[in-house]
Amino acid sequence: PVLVVDYGAQYAQLIARRVREARVYSEVIPHTASVEEIRARDPLAVILSGGPASVYADGAPHLDPALLDSGFPVFGMCYGFQAMALALGGEVARTGLREYGHTVATIADTTSILFSGQPAEQSVWMSHGDSVAHAPAGMRVTASTAGAKIAAFEDDERRLYGVQWHPEVLHSTFGQNLLEHFLYAGAGLTPDWSAGSVIEEQVTLIRERVGDKHVICGLSGGVDSSVAAALVHKAVGDQLTCVFVDHGLLRDGEAEQVEQDFVASTGVRLLVVDARERFLNALAGVGDPEDKRKIIGREFIRVFEQAARDVVGEAAADGHPVEFLVQGTLYPDVVESGGGTGTANIKSHHNVGGLPDDLQFALIEPLRDLFKDEVRKVGLELGVPESIVWRQPFPGPGLGIRIVGEVTAENLATLRAADAIARHELTAAGLDREIWQCPVVLLADVRSVGVQGDGRTYGHPIVLRPVSSEDAMTADWTRLPYDVLARISGRITNEVDGVNRVTLDVTSKPPGTIEWE
Numbered sequence: 001p002v003l004v005v006d007y008g009a010q011y012a013q014l015i016a017r018r019v020r021e022a023r024v025y026s027e028v029i030p031h032t033a034s035v036e037e038i039r040a041r042d043p044l045a046v047i048l049s050g051g052p053a054s055v056y057a058d059g060a061p062h063l064d065p066a067l068l069d070s071g072f073p074v075f076g077m078c079y080g081f082q083a084m085a086l087a088l089g090g091e092v093a094r095t096g097l098r099e100y101g102h103t104v105a106t107i108a109d110t111t112s113i114l115f116s117g118q119p120a121e122q123s124v125w126m127s128h129g130d131s132v133a134h135a136p137a138g139m140r141v142t143a144s145t146a147g148a149k150i151a152a153f154e155d156d157e158r159r160l161y162g163v164q165w166h167p168e169v170l171h172s173t174f175g176q177n178l179l180e181h182f183l184y185a186g187a188g189l190t191p192d193w194s195a196g197s198v199i200e201e202q203v204t205l206i207r208e209r210v211g212d213k214h215v216i217c218g219l220s221g222g223v224d225s226s227v228a229a230a231l232v233h234k235a236v237g238d239q240l241t242c243v244f245v246d247h248g249l250l251r252d253g254e255a256e257q258v259e260q261d262f263v264a265s266t267g268v269r270l271l272v273v274d275a276r277e278r279f280l281n282a283l284a285g286v287g288d289p290e291d292k293r294k295i296i297g298r299e300f301i302r303v304f305e306q307a308a309r310d311v312v313g314e315a316a317a318d319g320h321p322v323e324f325l326v327q328g329t330l331y332p333d334v335v336e337s338g339g340g341t342g343t344a345n346i347k348s349h350h351n352v353g354g355l356p357d358d359l360q361f362a363l364i365e366p367l368r369d370l371f372k373d374e375v376r377k378v379g380l381e382l383g384v385p386e387s388i389v390w391r392q393p394f395p396g397p398g399l400g401i402r403i404v405g406e407v408t409a410e411n412l413a414t415l416r417a418a419d420a421i422a423r424h425e426l427t428a429a430g431l432d433r434e435i436w437q438c439p440v441v442l443l444a445d446v447r448s449v450g451v452q453g454d455g456r457t458y459g460h461p462i463v464l465r466p467v468s469s470e471d472a473m474t475a476d477w478t479r480l481p482y483d484v485l486a487r488i489s490g491r492i493t494n495e496v497d498g499v500n501r502v503t504l505d506v507t508s509k510p511p512g513t514i515e516w517e
């Protein structure tokens with residue numbers, strides 16, 4: 001693979017995605033990995049990511065100069081660029097000048113490997129305090145900006161390259177082109193990796209591992225568990241049993257999409273457990289968000305365990321032990337859990353379809369190496385319905401954490417109706433791909449006075465929370481067109497009983513989280 005050394009601040013994953021978009025397989029490795037560990041991975045090239053720190057800050061991640069002598073093509077970006085300059089004997093100055101955001105880079109040599117064929121002036125995205133003051137010996141300086149005399153360098157002989165900016169962000173107009181120049185011309189790699197090739201590879205691996213044993217999978221109706229199930233089904237057919245726990249907290253039409261569309265298009269064997277009553281009973285009288293999350297998580301596991309035991313029992317009676325559990329784990333989860341940064345527990349997230357601790361199965365995680373957009377491609381190739389593949393993120397605890405107040409059958413019906421209208425109008429306006437997700441929230445604990453028909457009403461507000469994001473870690477509120485907002489508001493207040501007001505949440509994340517609870 002092409003290894004992206006992670007100097008922090010989430011740039012590394014984005015770089016790995018961009019490399020894969022260039023059809024070269026790429027993985028992230030922490031900056032604490034030693035040169036021996038990196039060599040052992042046999043990388044085709046190494047990219048040093050940006051990071052939050054100054055190379056002079058206490059505890060700043062260190063770049064071992066031996067990595068640059070290992071013969072791999074290396075490309076440093078931002079922090080990686082400065083770390084590279086320092087490790088090669090150049091000088092990094094604490095100028096005290098900060099350059100942040102859009103900047104124009106002037107390219108000194110548009111025939112160089114990185115910049116060949118590109119315009120001599122281009123918009124780039126900067127975020128740095130220190131600057132490279134002297135380039136290391138042997139390095140040719142190829143670009144500058146107002147705040148950085150030395151903004152890019154390359155040494156084609158040793159195949160070492162660097163830029164001060166962030167080519168991976170879309171604001172750097174020629175960023176992807178630059179990266180491709182490094183990969184194809186600098187490192188000599190061929191663009192031949194694709195999400196599609198993952199299917200063949202995984203099918204073979206899964207068949208080998210599973211043999212004639214049985215496999216179980218919890219379906220949530222979301223993209224990840226559906227695609228994972230479809231992939232395993234392609235490999236082992238009816239040796240897979242999927243369990244779908246209907247907890248009654250899904251949106252309008254979602255349970256049907258799983259029970260009908262998914263089964264029809266993939267042919268998986270599905271066990272549906274109707275647990276709607278059970279969840280309502282468990283949630284009765286509960287208003288605290290964390291209590292709700294814990295109850296939903298706990299009940300889910302209990303129901304899933306019972307269903308799993310039934311499947312295991314049936315299979316055993318047939319002489320086929322169930323030995324494996326499918327999980328829709330994605331690459332960002334893998335990278336993040338390897339990071340172990342001990343971040344504060346803001347919310348008790350849980351994945352419906354998640355793994356009960358004491359279920360003794362070996363895991364099959366066929367999507368472990370993939371990013372979300374790649375999972376979608378795999379899903380489409382496997383024939384998973386578009387309604388599922390393009391579904392926006394939806395939290396495991398579902399509508400349960402979109403009702404501020406008690407989760408009752410009535411509140412659920414109200415919210416489901418309002419949500420269906422909002423989703424319908426957003427889709428009709430062609431905005432689905434622009435929005436990361438749009439939670440619709442019912443403030444069941446809040447009432448306001450309204451006038452509808454000839455009379456006073458005392459109803460509940462609905463909150464629209466459209467957000468734009470790349471990864472849900474940070475988000476901004478989406479500037480939806482007023483006429484779309486007006487249509488949603490008009491329809492909800494007219495068509496949904498008990499709702500007399502629609503409000504728009506204009507908070508970014510941070511400080512707000514995406515969900516209200």
Ligand code: XMP
Pocket residue numbers: 347348349350351352393394395396397437472473509512513514515516517
């Ligand atoms: P927050 O509200 O923390 O949400 O900004 C970030 C993203 O995570 C989703 N979310 C969840 N997903 N189980 C999940 O699988 C959960 O318990 C959960 N809570 C929030 C949320 O929809 C957003 O995409």
